[in-house]
Amino acid sequence: MKVVICAGPPASGKTTVLKQVIRSLLAKKRHLAYLKIDVQFADEDELFAKEFAIPVKKVYSADLCPDHCNVVVLGDAIKWAELENADVLLIETAGLCLRCSPYISGSFGMVVLEATSGMSLPRKIGPMLFLADVAVVTKIDLVSQAEREVFRANINETTKIPVIETDALHGINTELIARRIENTQHISPPLLLKGNPPVGVCTICVGKKEIGKEAHFGVLRTLESDLFYRGE
């Protein structure tokens, strides 16, 4: 089975890109499964189940960090997709954290960025971009060609990965993504996160709101000290 992990800032067009990719992969008679991870609301799973009749699942990370959630549920998700006889599991992440990245070894990691999001975005989003296998630029019909070229250059200044420029709404160039997925290897254990992000659940993540180190445990620091650990 192949695993596609799709990241990118909210509203960058991940769902629209995936919709076109799913259409292309289904035309090649691939069996697909789709997992959506989001924080508190998502309805893409229902849309995809209805439009494409593929097995879907949805996870709300809620009080948990979405990237942490991603890491802990991925094991089960892969088992589920294998039971569904999927050739390709597509995972759409919440796309929030700019410090972590959801990609795992052997997966096809794609980051979706909108051409309208400002020239310096590629420098701001860290591992979500530089650990991806391909960057998909969306909404290219909304910017001038000159700006589009500068945006592309700014991506490649951060990382030399292939850039696919798309107008996903009209299906322009999305076929190129499907072709790359077809050429991706199958996943094989051990499945490890590609990066070394600070995925962890801290006491603040789980909802302890009190200010001050006295109220927390785990990795702490004072204003002046380095990090230290308190706990079991």
Added chain:
Amino acid sequence: MEIKKITIIGGYGRTGEQEQVSEVSFKMGDVVSIVGPTGSGKTALVHDIELFANVNTPSRRRLLINDSALPDEFGNEPSENPVALITQHTNFLSDLPVYRFLELHAKIRKTNIGSLVVEETLEFANQLTGEPVIRESAMTELSGGQTRALLVADAVIIGSSPIILLDEIENAGINRTKAIELLKHYEKIFVFVTHDPRIALLSDFRIVMKNGAMQKLIVTSEEEKQVAEEIKKLDDLLLDFRARIRVGECITKEELHKKLLSLGYLG
């Protein structure tokens, strides 16, 4: 790659029927117009050319260069991209100063004209605008006309692209007569999407769009070329009135009469 000719192999219109024009070629030096009502697919056609459509756009059109099919992902490397497209978008999103943006774009396009590239581009742009574009202005501060003027200049000087696509240049708030005059000095393929009879008749031929499809090819006839000369005079007259109203002058009947007389329209 030296481009001598590009060919569009027709695809399908909006309702799924095959295009009437099944194939059309532009040779180096050709001036082509794309005409048709709003929503007839003119912009989509220039986008197909810009993206080197290869059965991967809604129209399913295919492009050939010098009669050969294109390799996958052709045109990805900006410095090798032979096309410059000036869209109808008259807003920049980048808040970089104008000169920084031009420098960056010249670097990406590997423009080889040294340190004067910014000055040359601005000089070209400022021949087309009412108010000049200032080197240090933020791109986002430019007006619609200034933005278009800068994009035309960028396409010609920095892009130095052999194929230039201009989407409704007449709506740009720039001096289109001057623009066409300046552009004529360059040996390129020019494709104008236009509603303007002056531009359409100045072309070697025009593609008529309807319902998302290329409906007809019309080669500009000798008779049309003669009519074009008259349209040019009338257009200049209107432009003259426009310029004078702009600077706060008043217009008289007598003046109109005199002008029409001098053009030979009143006996």
